[in-house]
Amino acid sequence: MEITAETSPNVTVVSISGTVDSGTAGALATSLREHAGNGGSHLVADLAGVDYMSSAGLRALLETVKEARQRGGDLRRAGVQPNVLRVLDLSGFTKILKVFPDVAAAAASFPA
């Protein structure tokens, strides 16, 4: 798994790629938790590069959604591969994470 984050004053875009499983989800959760404190807790997860996600990854995403919303922000998503989309959907996460057609649209969806 690789994580890169780009922070602008109003939003942090976290791009994740590779495998998100019980071995890597901890690092994802830590990274997301850090960023949830910045930019008004306005977070965008770009999942386009993720080719595998297990329930450990879902846990990291849910933890971040809760944390960000408690701070008045949110975690929104853009980009997802079909297999990972099915995992999100079967777990009720397509309802939890607001989706946008691309990273720019997700970033622009937050109030300035």
Next chain:
Amino acid sequence: MEITAETSPNVTVVSISGTVDSGTAGALATSLREHAGNGGSHLVADLAGVDYMSSAGLRALLETVKEARQRGGDLRRAGVQPNVLRVLDLSGFTKILKVFPDVAAAAASFPA
């Protein structure tokens, strides 16, 4: 497109298969509208057999969600093929239609 409906006292399960496009979505909307009046407007759409859906189908689904909710019910979904799931997701409909792992779970999700 084929539509079959199974009505029990509390819920109507509408199973849709084939192509849902501008040529067939009208018939889908009509059928769903009829059922929205029955069983407390508790509707389950089983999309497992749908191999194609265009925005005309999304329109029929949204119309039904609105109608059912106004009557205190809902339209929930179970079963979907990956390509159609992408269409729902890219259109924000994974957020609108509550998803369940199978028809039985979706049907059981409604209050008796």
Next chain:
Amino acid sequence: MSGVTTPGTLEAIQAFVVDGCRRAGADDATGFDLRLAVDEACTNVAMHGYAGAGPGPIGVVLESDGTWIRVTITDRGVSFRPERVEPPDLAAEAERRPLGGLGWHLIRQMTDEIEYHSDSDSGNRLVLGRRIKP
């Protein structure tokens, strides 16, 4: 292929695109995506381009060089400005979502290149391109 914008033609156009994508070596998901983009565009021609006027002529040509697939759609209906079609608010609750207004959004999602040209002599021409190889 060409025909007039009736439901039968719209169905035949879908089959034509799926078939052309398969011949071009695209995978099923790509075939699905281009079918959807072309169907949305042609349905719009039938519903908006020829609104009131009844069915009118429509032409669909598919070309591929092995790296891209390009579908050209021509019609004689009213012209319009695709770039002015506003994106939908995907985050809105169901109650606030309008009925319709998703066609151009899906066309944009499913394609990598969009070109539109309109003049009174030659009518309207929309080219939808999708990359099939890196």
Next chain:
Amino acid sequence: MSGVTTPGTLEAIQAFVVDGCRRAGADDATGFDLRLAVDEACTNVAMHGYAGAGPGPIGVVLESDGTWIRVTITDRGVSFRPERVEPPDLAAEAERRPLGGLGWHLIRQMTDEIEYHSDSDSGNRLVLGRRIKP
């Protein structure tokens, strides 16, 4: 394959399942699904079965007759009752969703057949089956 329940083994098990599914002629989506089901089950063995005890032995065997793929997972951790694991409430708002509790739900979604057996002599054995041809 066999090993002890460390992150490295869990990663190797995923690769082993993906590879076995490909050899059995399953498509990529099926390989993804079985990888997920087996990964969830093996992660549970590491996290719950051997909780406190540290890494313990785990075995994974994949078999296919061309119509089904069956993966058998064996371990010596605590036994439990998979059929008693409650399904999650998928319709709940994020704020009310618990962290965790999705592993068995995903295992059920991704498989067509689940068998579990446990006794003090032979330990725990979980068989996950998935149909790959009609």
